[in-house]
Amino acid sequence: WGFSNAARIEIDYGTKQRAFEGDVSPDMSMLDALLAAALGGGFEIRYALLGDKTDIMKIDDFTEDGLDDRWHFYLNKKEIRADEIHKVRIKPGDRILVKFE
Numbered sequence: 056w057g058f059s060n061a062a063r064i065e066i067d068y069g070t071k072q073r074a075f076e077g078d079v080s081p082d083m084s085m086l087d088a089l090l091a092a093a094l095g096g097g098f099e100i101r102y103a104l105l106g107d108k109t110d111i112m113k114i115d116d117f118t119e120d121g122l123d124d125r126w127h128f129y130l131n132k133k134e135i136r137a138d139e140i141h142k143v144r145i146k147p148g149d150r151i152l153v154k155f156e
Contacts, residue, residue: 059147060078060079060147061076061077061078061079061147061148062076062077062079062083062088062145062146062147062148062149062150062151063075063076063149063150063151064076064077064088064089064092064150064151064152064153065150065151065152065153066092066114066115066153066154067152067153067154067155068115068117068155069154069155069156073092073096075091075092075095075096077091077092077095078147079145079146079147079149082144083144083145084140084141084142084143084144084145085128085130085135085140085141085143085145085151086102086109086140086141088145088151089114089140089151089153093114098114098115099113099114099115100113100114101113101118104141107142108138108139109137109138109139109140109141110138111126111137111140114126114153114155117155125155125156126153126154126155126156127153127154127155127156128140128151128152128153128154129151129152129153129154130143130145130149130150130151131149131150132150132152
Protein backbone atom coordinates (compact mmCIF):
# COMPACT_ATOMS: atom_id res chain seq x y z
CA TRP A 56 0.00 0.00 0.00
CA GLY A 57 1.34 3.45 -0.75
CA PHE A 58 0.19 5.21 2.42
CA SER A 59 2.16 5.20 5.65
CA ASN A 60 -0.79 6.33 7.79
CA ALA A 61 -3.43 4.18 6.08
CA ALA A 62 -5.79 1.46 7.18
CA ARG A 63 -7.79 -0.77 4.86
CA ILE A 64 -11.47 -1.62 5.10
CA GLU A 65 -13.05 -4.38 3.05
CA ILE A 66 -16.79 -4.86 2.78
CA ASP A 67 -17.93 -8.35 1.79
CA TYR A 68 -21.59 -8.42 0.77
CA GLY A 69 -21.49 -12.13 -0.04
CA THR A 70 -22.12 -11.45 -3.73
CA LYS A 71 -19.58 -8.65 -4.18
CA GLN A 72 -16.70 -7.04 -2.33
CA ARG A 73 -15.45 -3.46 -2.09
CA ALA A 74 -12.23 -2.21 -0.52
CA PHE A 75 -11.08 1.22 0.63
CA GLU A 76 -7.84 2.59 2.01
CA GLY A 77 -7.43 5.86 3.82
CA ASP A 78 -5.49 7.77 6.39
CA VAL A 79 -6.23 7.07 10.02
CA SER A 80 -6.97 10.14 12.09
CA PRO A 81 -6.19 10.29 15.82
CA ASP A 82 -8.75 8.46 17.96
CA MET A 83 -10.49 6.97 14.87
CA SER A 84 -12.89 4.08 15.57
CA MET A 85 -13.96 1.22 13.33
CA LEU A 86 -17.31 3.00 12.92
CA ASP A 87 -15.49 6.20 11.84
CA ALA A 88 -13.57 4.19 9.21
CA LEU A 89 -16.80 2.64 7.93
CA LEU A 90 -18.45 6.06 7.67
CA ALA A 91 -15.40 7.44 5.83
CA ALA A 92 -15.55 4.52 3.38
CA ALA A 93 -19.25 5.21 2.78
CA LEU A 94 -18.54 8.87 2.10
CA GLY A 95 -15.71 8.05 -0.29
CA GLY A 96 -17.50 5.12 -1.90
CA GLY A 97 -20.87 6.78 -2.34
CA PHE A 98 -22.99 4.29 -0.41
CA GLU A 99 -25.39 4.67 2.49
CA ILE A 100 -24.96 3.57 6.09
CA ARG A 101 -27.85 3.62 8.52
CA TYR A 102 -26.93 3.12 12.15
CA ALA A 103 -27.91 4.22 15.62
CA LEU A 104 -26.05 4.57 18.88
CA LEU A 105 -28.39 3.11 21.48
CA GLY A 106 -27.00 3.73 24.93
CA ASP A 107 -23.45 2.46 24.62
CA LYS A 108 -24.10 0.14 21.68
CA THR A 109 -23.87 0.57 17.91
CA ASP A 110 -26.76 -0.83 15.88
CA ILE A 111 -25.96 -1.17 12.17
CA MET A 112 -29.23 -1.30 10.25
CA LYS A 113 -28.10 -0.89 6.65
CA ILE A 114 -24.90 -0.82 4.61
CA ASP A 115 -25.39 0.01 0.93
CA ASP A 116 -28.41 -2.05 -0.21
CA PHE A 117 -28.05 -4.70 2.51
CA THR A 118 -30.46 -4.29 5.42
CA GLU A 119 -30.60 -6.28 8.63
CA ASP A 120 -33.99 -7.77 9.42
CA GLY A 121 -33.74 -6.96 13.13
CA LEU A 122 -33.81 -10.62 14.16
CA ASP A 123 -30.15 -11.48 13.70
CA ASP A 124 -27.00 -9.43 13.46
CA ARG A 125 -26.11 -10.09 9.86
CA TRP A 126 -23.12 -7.73 9.73
CA HIS A 127 -19.93 -9.12 11.27
CA PHE A 128 -16.82 -7.04 11.93
CA TYR A 129 -13.19 -8.14 12.11
CA LEU A 130 -10.10 -6.14 13.00
CA ASN A 131 -6.89 -7.82 11.84
CA LYS A 132 -8.84 -11.14 11.60
CA LYS A 133 -10.17 -10.90 15.18
CA GLU A 134 -13.96 -10.69 15.44
CA ILE A 135 -15.27 -7.52 17.08
CA ARG A 136 -18.84 -7.37 18.35
CA ALA A 137 -20.91 -5.21 16.00
CA ASP A 138 -22.36 -3.23 18.90
CA GLU A 139 -18.86 -2.16 19.99
CA ILE A 140 -17.37 -0.85 16.73
CA HIS A 141 -17.78 2.77 17.86
CA LYS A 142 -15.45 2.04 20.82
CA VAL A 143 -12.68 0.09 19.08
CA ARG A 144 -9.86 2.39 17.95
CA ILE A 145 -7.82 1.69 14.83
CA LYS A 146 -4.27 2.55 13.87
CA PRO A 147 -2.27 2.73 10.62
CA GLY A 148 -1.76 -0.69 9.07
CA ASP A 149 -4.99 -2.14 10.48
CA ARG A 150 -7.25 -4.21 8.26
CA ILE A 151 -11.00 -4.11 8.86
CA LEU A 152 -13.33 -6.68 7.34
CA VAL A 153 -17.08 -6.04 7.34
CA LYS A 154 -18.98 -9.14 6.27
CA PHE A 155 -22.68 -9.79 5.61
CA GLU A 156 -23.26 -13.33 6.92
